[in-house]
Amino acid sequence: MEHAAPPAWVMLAYLISGVFFILALRGLSSPATSQQGNRFGMAGMLIAVVTTLVTHDVASLPEILGAIFIGGGIGWVTARRIAMTDMPQLVAAFHSLVGMAAVLVAAAAFLNPEAFGINGADGLMNPVSRVEMGLGIAIGAITFSGSVIAFLKLAGKMSGAPIMLPMRHVVNLGTLAAILGLIAYFTVDQSPWIFWTITALAFVIGFLLIIPIGGADMPVVVSMLNSYSGWAAAAMGFTLHNTAMIITGALVGSSGAILSYIMCKAMNRSFISVIAGGFGAEASATGGPAKEQRPWKRGSAEDAAYMMQQAESVIIVPGYGMAVAQAQHILREMADVLKKQGVSVKYAIHPVAGRMPGHMNVLLAEAQVPYDEVFELEDINSEFAQTDVAFIIGANDVVNPAAKTDKTSPIYGMPVFDVDKAKTVFFVKRSMGGVGYAGVDNDVFYMDQTMMLLADAKKMCEDIVKALQH
Amino acid sequence: MDFISILSIFVMACFVGYYVVWSVTPALHTPLMAVTNAISSVIIVGALIASAAGGSPTAKWLGLIAVALASVNIFGGFAVTARMLAMYKKKER
Numbered sequence: 210m211e212h213a214a215p216p217a218w219v220m221l222a223y224l225i226s227g228v229f230f231i232l233a234l235r236g237l238s239s240p241a242t243s244q245q246g247n248r249f250g251m252a253g254m255l256i257a258v259v260t261t262l263v264t265h266d267v268a269s270l271p272e273i274l275g276a277i278f279i280g281g282g283i284g285w286v287t288a289r290r291i292a293m294t295d296m297p298q299l300v301a302a303f304h305s306l307v308g309m310a311a312v313l314v315a316a317a318a319f320l321n322p323e324a325f326g327i328n329g330a331d332g333l334m335n336p337v338s339r340v341e342m343g344l345g346i347a348i349g350a351i352t353f354s355g356s357v358i359a360f361l362k363l364a365g366k367m368s369g370a371p372i373m374l375p376m377r378h379v380v381n382l383g384t385l386a387a388i389l390g391l392i393a394y395f396t397v398d399q400s401p402w403i404f405w406t407i408t409a410l411a412f413v414i415g416f417l418l419i420i421p422i423g424g425a426d427m428p429v430v431v432s433m434l435n436s437y438s439g440w441a442a443a444a445m446g447f448t449l450h451n452t453a454m455i456i457t458g459a460l461v462g463s464s465g466a467i468l469s470y471i472m473c474k475a476m477n478r479s480f481i482s483v484i485a486g487g488f489g490a491e492a493s494a495t496g497g498p499a500k501e502q503r504p505w506k507r508g509s510a511e512d513a514a515y516m517m518q519q520a521e522s523v524i525i526v527p528g529y530g531m532a533v534a535q536a537q538h539i540l541r542e543m544a545d546v547l548k549k550q551g552v553s554v555k556y557a558i559h560p561v562a563g564r565m566p567g568h569m570n571v572l573l574a575e576a577q578v579p580y581d582e583v584f585e586l587e588d589i590n591s592e593f594a595q596t597d598v599a600f601i602i603g604a605n606d607v608v609n610p611a612a613k614t615d616k617t618s619p620i621y622g623m624p625v626f627d628v629d630k631a632k633t634v635f636f637v638k639r640s641m642g643g644v645g646y647a648g649v650d651n652d653v654f655y656m657d658q659t660m661m662l663l664a665d666a667k668k669m670c671e672d673i674v675k676a677l678q679h
Numbered sequence: 680m681d682f683i684s685i686l687s688i689f690v691m692a693c694f695v696g697y698y699v700v701w702s703v704t705p706a707l708h709t710p711l712m713a714v715t716n717a718i719s720s721v722i723i724v725g726a727l728i729a730s731a732a733g734g735s736p737t738a739k740w741l742g743l744i745a746v747a748l749a750s751v752n753i754f755g756g757f758a759v760t761a762r763m764l765a766m767y768k769k770k771e772r
Contacts, residue, residue, distance in 0.1 A: 220680075230718045231695055237703045237711050240767035247710075247760050250718055254753055261724045267731040272743055276730070280747035284755025288762060296709055296759075303716045303756055306748045310722050313745035317729035317738040324732030325725075337682055435712050442719045443689060449728065450680050454721050456692040461715040463696030468708060560705065567708030571763055579770035585705050 215264060220452065222260040227456030229253030234460060240580050257453045293575040294532045297431060297564040298363035304434045305356035308415075311349030311441040312408065315342050318448060319404050325449060336396040338448055343392035345444035346404070347411040352437040354415030359430050362419075363564055371423040378485070384414045418484065425529070425606075428472045429483045431565045436465025468566050475560035475586075477612075477622035505641070508660030510672030513600075513635050518677065520597035520633075522553040524589065526626055527569050528562045530603020530638070534666035537576040540602065543670050544578070546677045555592070556583045557626055559607035590627055599631035601653075602666050605638070609651045618649055634659040637669050710763045717756025723749035 229249045236246015267273065291299050318325045319342060327338040334342070361367035374380070391407045422430055443458020445451075473480050517523055525544065531537060544554040556578060562569045573583055593599060601608055611618040612625045628634055634653060640663055641654070653659055662669050703711050726749055729742025 226721070227692070230721070231699060233714055233718060234696075234699045234703065234711070237707045237714070239704060240707065240764070240769075243707060243710065243764045243767070244761065247714060247757060247764060250714055250760075251757050254718065254721060254723075254757075257721050257724055258727065261727045262731075265728060265731045267727075268733050269730060269739065269743075273727065273730055273746055276743045276746040277750045280750030280752075281754035284751035284753065285758050287751075288755040288758035291759065293763075296713075296763075299755075299759065300709075300712050300716060303713075303752050306752050307716065307719050307722065310720065310726060310745040310748040310752075313741045313748070314722055314725035314729060317735075317741040317745070318725070320741070321729065321732060321735035321738035324728060324734055324738065431712065435715060438719045439715065442722045445722055445725050447685055447689070449725050450685060451724055452688055454724060455685060455689045456695075457718050457721045459689055459692030460696040460699070461719040463693055464700045464703075464711060464715045467697070467700045468712070471705075471708075558706075565709060565712065567706060567711070570706040571709045571766070574763070574766040574768070577766070577768065580706055580767050581770050583706060 219260060219264050222256055223451055223453040224456075226253040226257040226260070226453040229256065230453070230457050230460060234464065253453070293571055294535060295364070296571060297427065297568060298360050300565060301356050301360040301363055301431055301434065304431070304438050305353050305360060307438040308349045308352030308354075308356060308434075308441060311438075311445055312346055312353060314445055315346035315349060315448075316408070318342060318445075319346075319401075327448060334399055339395050339399060340392060341444050341447040343395045343404070343407055345441055345448060346408050347388050347392065348437055348441040348444060350408055350411035351415035351418070352434055352441055354412045355419045355430075355437070356415075356434050358416055358419040359427060359434060363427055363431075369423060369425075369427075371421045373421050374417070377417065377421060381414065381417055384410055384417065388414065421485075422483065425561075425564075426483050427564050428561055428566055428568075429469050429476075429480070432465050432468035432472055433484075434465070436462050436469060439463070439465055472561055472566060475624060477620070477624070503655045505655050506660050508635060508662050510662070510664075510669060511676045512660060513662055513669075514673050514676035514679075516633055516635070517547055517552060517598050517600070517673075518550055520552055522555070522592075522596045523547060523598045523600055524593060524596050524631070525554065525556045526599060526601045526604050526608060526628065527556065527558070527573070528602070528604025528607060529564060529568075530605075531666055532563060532568065532572055532603070534603065536602065536666035536670050537572045537578075539667055539670040539674065541573070541576040541578050543674050543677070544582075546674060550677075554582065555589060557586070557589045558583060559586055559604070559626065562604060562607060586624060586626065593627045594630040596631045597633060599626075599628040599634045600637070601628060601634065602637040602670070605651055606649070608653055609649065611649060611652060620649060629653055629656060632658060635662055636660070637662045637664070637666050639663065639665060706767070707764075710760050713756055713760040713763065717753055717760065720749040720752040720756065723753065
């Protein structure tokens with residue numbers, strides 16, 4: 210039996226839903242249009258859900274509404290309460306839910322193919338549907354277990370350090386090959402054991418893939434899982450012949466893939482090397498070679514306040530440390546005081562600052578920093594040479610000049626801020642001991658024009674604000 | 680729909696996605712992830728079909744759980760995106 214073609218208006222409704230999702234992403238091209246875009250997204254979802262409900266004989270409406278109510282309530286409350294600094298782990302948790310939902314839908318379709326209209330004339334599933342279903346459940350399961358690990362690492366419930374299993378490349382490739390082989394075999398033999406083995410192996414590979422990846426590579430991982438959740442939806446869309454799901458899957462899949470690409474490029478690393486994992490492990494494993502003692506200067510909050518008051522322009526470079534210290538609000542206050550005193554203040558954001566794409570921008574927006582004071586790497590980098598003060602708070606690797614000069618450095622080739630060209634550099638850091646994620650020393654610490662502000666980022670900003678107001 | 684028409688829609692949508700996502704400003708990459716999260720939960724369509732159908736009680740329950748999980752994402756994803764987007768303000772002049 211082929212698919213009984215649904216009425217034309219149904220196809221049209223799903224198409225409109227898909228177009229609304231495109232408009233939702235389109236709206237994000239500027240903060241001014243973004244809220245409108247989000248409303249398009251909600252409308253698209255409503256159309257898809259209502260269309261599905263009215264075109265199927267729903268035997269269990271109360272249960273379905275109950276499930277939507279419970280799930281929706283949990284989602285709504287979480288979204289209201291979550292702190293902006295916890296956004297990366299929230300997104301990872303949401304990815305895991307999409308993955309699990311895809312697994313459950315694929316499993317339900319396998320158990321009850323009649324309901325999905327994917328049975329052939331012989332009472333067996335169409336071979337094409339089996340491939341789609343196998344891919345759907347595999348990608349869904351990888352998304353789920355991978356996202357759970359990413360969530361645990363981001364939420365600090367599991368060490369962010371890469372965990373290296375022996376022979377992991379062989380094991381991973383073997384498992385992937387087994388999954389693909391079983392999906393191929395599934396087309397000729399639709400025994401349940403094949404289906405469930407694919408599922409189990411996919412759960413395992415998702416776990417194995419993310420375990421060896423370290424904390425600061427998480428922007429790539431989160432983007433990649435974002436992409437997978439899209440491909441999982443697309444695969445299920447193929448099974449169900451549903452336009453809305455296919456369009457959405459393609460959009461989300463491309464979105465995650467592009468974000469992964471941007472993140473890798475901003476670290477000058479190949480996608481493969483990130484996925485292979487273990488970055489930053491060597492340096493910490495050897496305990497770090499005895500570093501030569503070089504002279505450096507320690508500054509105080511008063512020094513920083515004085516120098517910045519005298520300055521014409523200040524560029525602030527925030528990093529993950531700012532998020533950890535929750536210093537964004539007091540940082541904005543500091544900028545406000547400076548602006549009142551006639552200093553030009555700008556923020557410079559590196560694409561990989563933080564634990565997910567755009568993480569710093571959201572935190573600054575939360576602290577009510579206007580978005581037209583926040584600049585991307587390529588837009589602001591040339592301005593450091595004419596800037597009086599570069600104020601680095603919680604960032605390290607993204608300002609390391611070794612990326613430009615030292616071919617042996619693990620971060621060589623990564624685009625970095627030219628803070629070394631600013632007249633004065635203030636570097637807020639908890640202690641001199643710690644190195645950045647890449648585990649490399651930073652020449653900026655030892656420059657003549659650099660003053661190290663060794664303190665918790667929030668405490669330091671508070672002290673500077675006090676000093677500024679004297 | 681035959682496989683080729685579906686594939687055509689998919690390939691075209693990938694191209695649309697490619698160009699639309701490149702036009703997203705980097706400042707909004709976190710909301711982008713949150714909203715793509717919400718819309719990929721359109722997989723709820725499959726979950727609804729599974730839970731609406733008679734026949735297999737197991738499939739129905741799997742469908743209902745999937746409906747609940749996807750709903751967490753839909754409501755949570757759109758709400759958190761709306762919350763973030765509301766924070767992006769221009770300079771007051």
